[in-house]
Amino acid sequence: MGIVIAILIFGLIVTVHEFGHFICAKLSGIKVLEFSVGMGPKLLQKAKGETKYSLRLLPVGGYCAMEGEDSTNSDPRSFRNAKLWKRIIVLFAGAGMNFVLGFVMLIILVSMMDGVPTTTVDDFKRTIAADGAVTYYAQSYETGLRQNDKIISIDGTRIYSTLDLNYVFDTCDPNVGHKVVIKRDGERVKLDGVFFKNTYGDGGVVDFAVIYKNKNPLTVIKGSGDLFMSMTHIVGLSIKQMFSGQLHKEDVSGPVGVVSAISESTEESESFLDALFQVIYMTALITINVGIFNLLPIPGLDGGRLLFCFIELVRRKPVKPEHEGYVHLAGMVLLFGVMIFATYNDIVRLITGVKNG
Incomplete structure (x- = not known):
């Protein structure tokens, strides 16, 4: 079938x-x-x-x-x-x-x-003790990323949607720091040495969640446009790798x-x-x-x-x-x-x- x-x-x-x-x-x-x-x-x-x-x-x-x-x-x-x-x-x-x-x-x-994914950080991997003490397992938080930061690029790779984030996380080394450009409080901020690594349990590079917007015609079209840009971007990178001999x-x-x-x-x-x-x-x-x-x-x-x-x-x-x-x-x-x-x-x-x- x-x-x-x-x-x-x-x-x-x-x-x-x-x-x-x-x-x-x-x-x-x-x-x-x-x-x-x-x-x-x-x-x-x-x-x-x-x-x-x-x-x-x-x-x-x-x-x-x-x-x-x-x-x-x-x-x-x-x-x-x-x-x-x-x-x-x-x-x-x-x-x-x-x-x-x-x-x-x-x-x-x-x-x-269920909702329209964005590239804006929602929360990080963490635990809250009975006394209110917070322990972060997310190395991205420990190395500079914050809630409500909108991720613009990672190591020069433009981030349009979660598809780009997945592409980067699939190929990145959790033990290497990354250059990240974000939008924070309406201003572009450059962060150096950001590590994406969850130190709890089996770990992994995905150590934060993103904000999902409620669906309406505008957010659906915007989210679809972001995914379209991601797909064209990833296809372009693949073609570049093919002709440059990296593939x-x-x-x-x-x-x-x-x-x-x-x-x-x-x-x-x-x-x-x-x-x-x-x-x-x-x-x-x-x-x-x-x-x-x-x-x-x-x-x-x-x-x-x-x-x-x-x-x-x-x-x-x-x-x-x-x-x-x-x-x-x-x-x-x-x-x-x-x-x-x-x-x-x-x-x-x-x-x-x-x-x-």
Whole structure:
């Protein structure tokens, strides 16, 4: 069941992406030859005007085929003959719809929570004796953090939501002091040598709680926006690690690994609501990831095509279609190779039972 859900999530994300291209192409007057939901053999197809609408067998993607995307075309309504600003909007619209889907998913996610989490400190790990004496187990309190402090950054990493806090705590050393920027009484304050460590029991780095706001339309939208910023931030950090070589080749994962992760998270959930929460969370994270990755200036991706649009803007004339086509072909071959390698990693992990990270 989890695998079916994962495939449907991929299908939704890609279809929404292609719908962004489709609707903006239509609004821009660019001729759309076909809009397809799914890939592979056709199940249904209906022509309406100049566009064919298809439903295909494999629910793992889709596409929007426009007239004259990759070649010179005499049709005045072809993609390459459209005004430059229209082409830029059409190319960006796919990722834009991924971001819209991600934000909608996060609004649903926050609405399911008991309260809206913030990055403002509520209380610290502590005990109160019968005589009123307070013993703090939270090293963050002992090293400068206080109640009602709003955490802005830790070691230069911007903190937008509790998702960023979890990301930092998952990677930080409890025995190392950190540089923390907070907002206290309306002013930004820098703290040096802050330790995140609970000295009671099994310990751990999480030694304080955060304030949760009551849910209303404003707090839900604000909380969703904070989570959206966190996800884009974390995806950006992951991409940076990948290109800088900080990410080991064994950590590279592809669609098989993502499907496996979604399947595991849903099947291990204790209730239907918990499983639904996990599905919505994963959908938001993946669609934001897809949106950001597609905007990278890599040949073959929307970002690569946008790069050629900006080159045209500077040169005041387009690059020859055949030259641009060769570059995109090379990029697609490279991406295909990376995908094969990532899939190989995923399969090895499934066979050996070794989990990523």
